[in-house]
Amino acid sequence: KAGVTQTPRYLIKTRGQQVTLSCSPISGHRSVSWYQQTPGQGLQFLFEYFSETQRNKGNFPGRFSGRQFSNSRSEMNVSTLELGDSALYLCASSFRGREYEQYFGPGTRLTVT
């Protein structure tokens, strides 16, 4: 079974631009979560989607948004990028009823210059 895939793997953007990251969960997984990882703040929860509905949301500004499609694929968007948005963005999927067992993708390394 294929794992969680994230595209792109690396991205360089300039301040003020916007970016869209994509995540394809493991087949059969309908829950997708997004995390931001930085050296200073560690791993922080962004949001979680289940069946195209946002189920939980972390403490991030409205510039961070996401969505989930009917095939469970998910995208997250960051508008008006700031230098502090430079981070590893991780996506994780899980099977319904086993949300505690999350399978992570390799992440997207975003650098904002």
Add this chain to the structure above:
Amino acid sequence: AQKITQTQPGMFVQEKEAVTLDCTYDTSDPSYGLFWYKQPSSGEMIFLIYQGSYDQQNATEGRYSLNFQKARKSANLVISASQLGDSAMYFCAMREGRKTSYDKVIFGPGTSLSVIP
């Protein structure tokens, strides 16, 4: 408020020895789940083990076991017979709520484990 504490920023262990990584948590919700993840230098997070707050027995998964002490609010990870491939960052995490209605996951700051040959 949820909080996860990992007091050991870095640890060393001799190959084939056992090692315990500490984790304490704070929650007022009687229903919660505790997890451990491993993150090698490649960056990908790997799920290791899960413990539910109502589970009567400590969780075990191969060489990994979770020493769950509910009254002390601790959930230490024990790795037996360390291998060189165990060198990585280890994160303790918690999620409040029941299996059908979980809140967001909170991660601790992590412990860097280095296995010495």
